Amino acid sequence: MAVYLLDYGAGNVRSLVNAVKHLGYDMQVIQSAEDFDKADKIIFPGVGAFSKAVVALQELGYTEPLRRYLAANRPFLGICVGMQCLFEGSEENPEVAGLGVLPGLVRRFSSADKTVPHMGWNGVRFLPEGQRWTGVDTTAETSAYYFVHSFAVPYTADAPVAGVTLAVTDYGNETFVSAVRRGRIFATQFHPEKSGYAGLRLLRTFLTATAGDEGMPATTLAPGSPLATRTRLTKRVIACLDVRANDHGDLVVTKGDQYDVRVAAEDGGHVRNLGKPVDLTHRYFNEGADEICLLNITSFRNSPLADQPMLEVLRRASESVFVPLTIGGGIRDLVDPDGTPRSALEVASIYFRSGADKVSIGGDAVLAAEAYYASGGQCTGTSAIEQIARPYGSQAVVVSIDPRRVYVDSPEAAGAHRANVVQPAQPGPNGETWCWYQCTVHGGREARDLDARQLAVAVEALGAGELLVNCVDQDGTGLGFDHALLRNIRDAVRIPVVASSGAGCAAHFSNVFRVCDVDAALAAGIFHRREVAIAAVKEQLHRDGVPVREAEATL
Structure with missing residues (x-):
C-alpha cells in the first residue's frame, strides 16, 4: 500500500511519520503532481496559518491534483489545518480561498469566556444516528484527543457542514466541528499523532481500512460522552x-x-x-x-x-x-x-x-x-x-517567564511597578508583606527593570500562544x-x-x-x-x- 504524506513545509511532520512507522507502515512524501496518482492513501497534516498551507499548495502545483484526488473519493486524512483547508475559507486569512471541498467557513474562537488558543486534551461527541457513521459503537471507552488551534468550524444543526460532521467538541460556550467524513474523505481538528494511544488507534484504523469499509471502519474514534453532555478541556x-x-x-x-x-x-x-x-x-x-x-x-x-x-x-x-x-x-x-x-x-x-x-x-x-x-x-x-x-x-510559541520576588514595605515603594505589586504567601526577609516580580534573563542571573505582568501583556500582544510561569524563588x-504570581499573570492575559x-x-x-x-x-x-x-x-x-x-x- 502506498501511503503518501502531503507536506507543504508545515512544522512537526516527523511525529506523524514516526506514528505511522510505529504502526508498521512506511510513508512517502509527495514530491510532484504525479505522486497523487500513485497514492493509495494521503495524509495531509497542517500547522500554523491557514494561508501558509493554501498558498504553499498552489506554489507547489498541488492544488488541482489534490482536488482531483478528493473528487475521486480516494482515501484521505486531513489533520488540523489539513482539515481546515478543505473548507471554503477562514477568518484567519479572509483574502485566501480554501479548497471548497466542504461547505462552511473557519472562524476564530471568542476569548470572552476562555483562553485562546484552545490547547490541550478534550473529548469528542458524536452526532445523532442520522448524522454520523452507521454502526459506531457508542458504548466504547471515552478517549481524549490533543487539540491546539485558535480557529475552528462552528457547529449548529443547520450549519452547512452539518451533513458531513462526524463529531463535535465543546470549548467554553462554543461548539465546533472536531471530525468530518464525506465518503472516503476523513479529517480531524485534533492531532491523532499527538493523542497518545487513542490517536494511534485512529491512525491504524485509517491505514488498515479497505475499499469495502468506505474509507474508515466504525471503530475509528472512541466516542465521548452522550450527546447531551458537553465535553470539557482537561487540565x-x-x-x-x-x-x-x-x-x-x-x-x-x-x-x-x-x-x-x-x-x-x-x-x-x-x-x-x-x-x-x-x-x-x-x-x-x-x-x-x-x-x-x-x-x-x-x-x-x-x-x-x-x-x-x-x-x-x-x-x-x-x-x-x-x-x-x-x-x-x-x-x-x-x-x-x-x-x-x-x-x-x-x-x-x-x-x-x-x-x-x-x-x-x-x-x-x-x-x-x-x-x-x-x-x-x-x-x-x-x-x-x-x-x-x-x-x-x-x-507554537511558549514564553518562559522567570521572575524573582522584590519585597517592598508598601505598593508605593515599588515605584513604577506599584500597579503590579501583590501580597505573597511568604513574607520577605525583613517581614515585608508586599512584592513585585522582577523579570530575569541568562538563567535567572541578570535582573531587568520589567515586571512579570508587563512581560506577559507584551508577549501576548507580540503573538505568544502560551506562558510558562516560573518563580525563581519558589x-x-x-x-x-x-499562587500570587500565577493569579497576577492569569488575570492579565487570555x-x-x-x-x-x-x-x-x-x-x-x-x-x-x-x-x-x-x-x-x-x-x-x-x-x-x-x-x-x-x-x-x-x-x-x-x-x-x-x-x-x-x-x-x-x-
Whole structure:
C-alpha cells in the first residue's frame, strides 16, 4: 500500500511519520503532481496559518491534483489545518480561498469566556444516528484527543457542514466541528499523532481500512460522552526535563535549586545526573504525562543548528513519544562561530522538523517586551516571537517567564511597578508583606527593570500562544506553586498559562488549578526522583473534581 504524506513545509511532520512507522507502515512524501496518482492513501497534516498551507499548495502545483484526488473519493486524512483547508475559507486569512471541498467557513474562537488558543486534551461527541457513521459503537471507552488551534468550524444543526460532521467538541460556550467524513474523505481538528494511544488507534484504523469499509471502519474514534453532555478541556500535567552537558560532554537530565545544578563541592561538585533525556521522555509518556518539555539550560552556547546531540535527543524522543514535545534554549537571532547569521525562525524551524511541537523562548522575550514598550506598544515583526508565530501560529510559541520576588514595605515603594505589586504567601526577609516580580534573563542571573505582568501583556500582544510561569524563588522548595504570581499573570492575559516551580506533592497540583485557574502545571525533580508519580497527581486531581485525561496504557 502506498501511503503518501502531503507536506507543504508545515512544522512537526516527523511525529506523524514516526506514528505511522510505529504502526508498521512506511510513508512517502509527495514530491510532484504525479505522486497523487500513485497514492493509495494521503495524509495531509497542517500547522500554523491557514494561508501558509493554501498558498504553499498552489506554489507547489498541488492544488488541482489534490482536488482531483478528493473528487475521486480516494482515501484521505486531513489533520488540523489539513482539515481546515478543505473548507471554503477562514477568518484567519479572509483574502485566501480554501479548497471548497466542504461547505462552511473557519472562524476564530471568542476569548470572552476562555483562553485562546484552545490547547490541550478534550473529548469528542458524536452526532445523532442520522448524522454520523452507521454502526459506531457508542458504548466504547471515552478517549481524549490533543487539540491546539485558535480557529475552528462552528457547529449548529443547520450549519452547512452539518451533513458531513462526524463529531463535535465543546470549548467554553462554543461548539465546533472536531471530525468530518464525506465518503472516503476523513479529517480531524485534533492531532491523532499527538493523542497518545487513542490517536494511534485512529491512525491504524485509517491505514488498515479497505475499499469495502468506505474509507474508515466504525471503530475509528472512541466516542465521548452522550450527546447531551458537553465535553470539557482537561487540565494538563507536564513533565519537564532540564538538559545540559555534564563534565564529560554527555547530555543528562539534571535539576537544582534556583538553577544550581551541581552537587556540593565536598561531594565532587559534578553536575547532577538524574537520567538520560530520551529514556526519561519514554518513561513519562508511558506514565501518562500530557506533554513533555525539554529545556536545554546550556542555551546552545555556539549554535542550536550545530548542536547535533540535542537535536538527536529530540528526534529519538519523537519516535515513540506521542504527546506534544516543547523544546527551549537558544531560540533567538544569533551568529554562528563561523560568522553565519541565523534567524530565530530558522532555529525554530529545525526544531519543528526534528520533532518539536512548540518552542519556548526565555530571555529573548524579555528583550522583545522592553523594545515593545519603548516603541509605544508597536509590533515590528522582528522579534523571535513574531517571526515564529507568523508562519507556525501562536500556539507554537511558549514564553518562559522567570521572575524573582522584590519585597517592598508598601505598593508605593515599588515605584513604577506599584500597579503590579501583590501580597505573597511568604513574607520577605525583613517581614515585608508586599512584592513585585522582577523579570530575569541568562538563567535567572541578570535582573531587568520589567515586571512579570508587563512581560506577559507584551508577549501576548507580540503573538505568544502560551506562558510558562516560573518563580525563581519558589524553585526546588517543595512548598507549592506561587499562587500570587500565577493569579497576577492569569488575570492579565487570555492565552493559556502553565504553572511551574515549587510542586512538592500531588495536592499542590489540585490547589493551583482550583485557586489560579491555570491551564497546566509542570514539575521536574519530584518526577525524576520518583518522589511523586504522575499517576498519583492525576488520581488526586480526579478525586478533587479537576478534569484530567486518563492515560491509556496500550493500543
